[in-house]
Amino acid sequence: MLTDQELLRYSRQILLQHVDIEGQLRLKQSRALIVGLGGLGAPVALYLAAAGVGELHLADFDTVDLTNLQRQIIHDTDSVGQTKVDSAMGRLRAINPDVTLVAHRAALDADSLAAAVNAVDLVLDCSDNFSTREAVNAACVTAGKPLISGAAIRLEGQLSVFDSRRADSPCYHCLYGHGSDTELTCSEAGVVGPLVGVVGSLQALEALKLLAGFGEPLVGRLLLIDALTTRFRELRVKRDPGCSVCGTQHG
Numbered sequence: 001m002l003t004d005q006e007l008l009r010y011s012r013q014i015l016l017q018h019v020d021i022e023g024q025l026r027l028k029q030s031r032a033l034i035v036g037l038g039g040l041g042a043p044v045a046l047y048l049a050a051a052g053v054g055e056l057h058l059a060d061f062d063t064v065d066l067t068n069l070q071r072q073i074i075h076d077t078d079s080v081g082q083t084k085v086d087s088a089m090g091r092l093r094a095i096n097p098d099v100t101l102v103a104h105r106a107a108l109d110a111d112s113l114a115a116a117v118n119a120v121d122l123v124l125d126c127s128d129n130f131s132t133r134e135a136v137n138a139a140c141v142t143a144g145k146p147l148i149s150g151a152a153i154r155l156e157g158q159l160s161v162f163d164s165r166r167a168d169s170p171c172y173h174c175l176y177g178h179g180s181d182t183e184l185t186c187s188e189a190g191v192v193g194p195l196v197g198v199v200g201s202l203q204a205l206e207a208l209k210l211l212a213g214f215g216e217p218l219v220g221r222l223l224l225i226d227a228l229t230t231r232f233r234e235l236r237v238k239r240d241p242g243c244s245v246c247g248t249q250h251g
Contacts, residue, residue, distance in 0.1 A: 002028065006098070010052050023212035024052060030211040031055040031120040035108075035136055037084040038062075039196030040150050040203065041126035042074035047204035049092045049099045053211060056092065057120055059104035060084040071193035113139050122146040122210055124203050125172075130179040137172035140164065141246045146217075147172065148206045150199040153189050157199040157225035160237065161206050161218040164246055169219045170239040171246040195227045 002024060007014065014024050030053050034041050037060040048056060064072075064079040064087050072084075079087035085103045092101060108116060117123055117139040125136045125147060133149065140147040146163040149172055163169045202223070209215040224233040241247055 001025075006052065009096075013051060018214035019212055023214060026212050027052045027208065028054045030122075031057065032207055032211070033057040033059060033116055033120040033123045034126055035059045035123065035132065036126035036128065037072070037074065037088045038068065038126065038128060039071040039152065039191065039193070040200040041124070042072045042088075043197050043200035044124050044126055044204045044207070045088055045092060046074055046095065047201060048207060049096045051204075051208055052096065053099065053207070055100040055102065055120075057102040057104065057116060058085050058088055059108055059116060060088075061105060061107040071191065071196050073193075073197065108135075110135070114142065117143045117145055120145065122148065122207060124207055125149045126200065126203065130176075133172055133176075134179070137162065138245050141171050146210055148203045148210075150203045152196045152199045152225075153191050155192055155195060155227040157195050157227065159199055159202050159206075159218060159223040159225070160221065161210070163210075163217065163219050166219060168239060170237050171243060173245040174240040174243045175222065175237050192227060195225070198225060198227075 002021060010024050013019050014021055032048060032053055034044055034056060037045060037058060045056060062084050064075045064082050064084055066080055068075060074091050075087045083105050085105045089101050092099060104116060113135060123136060123140050123145055125133055127133055137147060141164045144164055148161050151158045162171045164171060206218055209217055220237055222235045222237050
């Protein structure tokens with residue numbers, strides 16, 4: 001059950017008929033893995049902790065650098081040199097001490113990634129490179145866990161939800177294939193801070209919808225954000241029956 005303190009803390013959320021006490025209890029009993037605690041992972045972690053998701057698993061092998069602070073709002077100047085996991089955990093405990101935090105400070109290899117994905121209810125990919133996204137997607141398909149994937153670079157953002165529990169859902173590989181060898185990172189191409197905040201906030205929203213059980217998740221749809229003109233577009237994405245990752249999963 002929810003304590004009196006929890007009822008007060010989450011009262012504005014509980015007031016929503018789509019959430020109510022039942023939905024808040026679902027959040028309290030939920031576990032989410034956040035892969036990457038940078039520009040996207042920062043708002044994701046902050047909002048999920050504030051909303052009362054019971055257990056957050058935090059995965060990042062990097063340390064905080066001064067160049068991160070323009071957009072990675074979970075870290076601060078005193079965090080420079082700390083591991084991003086430890087920096088984030090300090091901030092999240094200050095926001096909501098009732099949330100259980102599980103740290104993954106080392107890079108996740110195939111076995112540890114599979115174990116990390118199996119230990120949670122859903123995964124939020126907030127990483128900044130294609131190889132990690134591909135590995136996380138494959139682990140989620142194998143484990144049958146929903147994946148909320150976001151990306152942002154320069155002045156463009158993308159967001160989608162892949163849920164292999166649904167026969168009509170594509171996976172990340174259906175959409176992006178083997179990617180591109182020329183893919184740039186934010187350190188090479190740049191990015192505006194509020195854009196990663198928008199994408200990360202939307203990832204957190206999709207997670208709350210899936211965990212609490214309300215609304216229509218962004219499955220089979222790709223949201224494209226143009227920050228330069230403040231325009232949002234949506235594309236339909238279908239599952240590829242011949243996909244090398246998920247094509248045989250629903251056969």
